[in-house]
Amino acid sequence: xxSVAQPxxxxxxxxxxxxTVKCTYSVSGNPYLFWYVxxxxxxxxxxxKYITGDNLVKGSYGFEAEFNKSQTSFHLKKPSALxxxxxxxxxxxxxxxxxxxxxxxxxxxxxxxxxx
Amino acid sequence: DVKVTQSSxxxxxxxxEKVFLECVQDMDHENMFWYRQDPGLGLRLIYFSYDVKMKExxxxxxxxxxxxxxxxxxxxxxxxASTNQTSMYLCASNMDSNQPQHFGxxxxxxxx
Numbered sequence: 001x002x003s004v005a006q007p008x009x010x011x012x013x014x015x016x017x018x019x020t021v022k023c024t025y026s027v028s029g030n031p032y033l034f035w036y037v038x039x040x041x042x043x044x045x046x047x048x049k050y051i052t053g054d055n056l057v058k059g060s061y062g063f064e065a066e067f068n069k070s071q072t073s074f075h076l077k078k079p080s081a082l083x084x085x086x087x088x089x090x091x092x093x094x095x096x097x098x099x100x101x102x103x104x105x106x107x108x109x110x111x112x113x114x115x116x
Numbered sequence: 117d118v119k120v121t122q123s124s125x126x127x128x129x130x131x132x133e134k135v136f137l138e139c140v141q142d143m144d145h146e147n148m149f150w151y152r153q154d155p156g157l158g159l160r161l162i163y164f165s166y167d168v169k170m171k172e173x174x175x176x177x178x179x180x181x182x183x184x185x186x187x188x189x190x191x192x193x194x195x196x197a198s199t200n201q202t203s204m205y206l207c208a209s210n211m212d213s214n215q216p217q218h219f220g221x222x223x224x225x226x227x228x
Contacts, residue, residue, distance in 0.1 A: 007133055021120070034216060042220030043158075043206055051214065090158065094213060102213040103149075106159040 006107035023091030032094035139207030
């Protein structure tokens, strides 16, 4: 089945330290990958996407993600975490349905807690 | 800036009621989506629409229907609400599948 996995339910990091939120994918063909963030009582906000090109993708709020084809991973990173980065993070991959339409398949989410 | 507006933030209904959740987008997007979000399960696609009056089933369409009479509005209908439909419901839209989806703030629905 085409899917994404976020192996960590929660990641804890101290403010100012680098952070990594992990995502691995399983799709046929070239993957289209996305990261979204969800703050409390809000919808999801787009952070960045990988479609093709450079393996290091830069996004909003200082986040970046590294695409690694051999490891089928798309980890989200930030060099220096802020307390305000505390939120729920979702990885997603675009998949082709049997009907020919495309949809996003989301991971189960990783809660990031940044301590002061 | 794209705005996706869901008509209610919180909603409480009774088992067996017919429930309508409304979503409006202001960017002339072709595609609109309804998801439900449950802890530990992430987001699951219920239905989506790629054009006015067109709809496609997602992964969990049972117990739901949708309506898209105008391009900017996409409604989710719970035909006969049940307690297992208590959840957070998120609406989203985009112009095409290469573009990111823009989400509303969600409707937290409780079925008693």
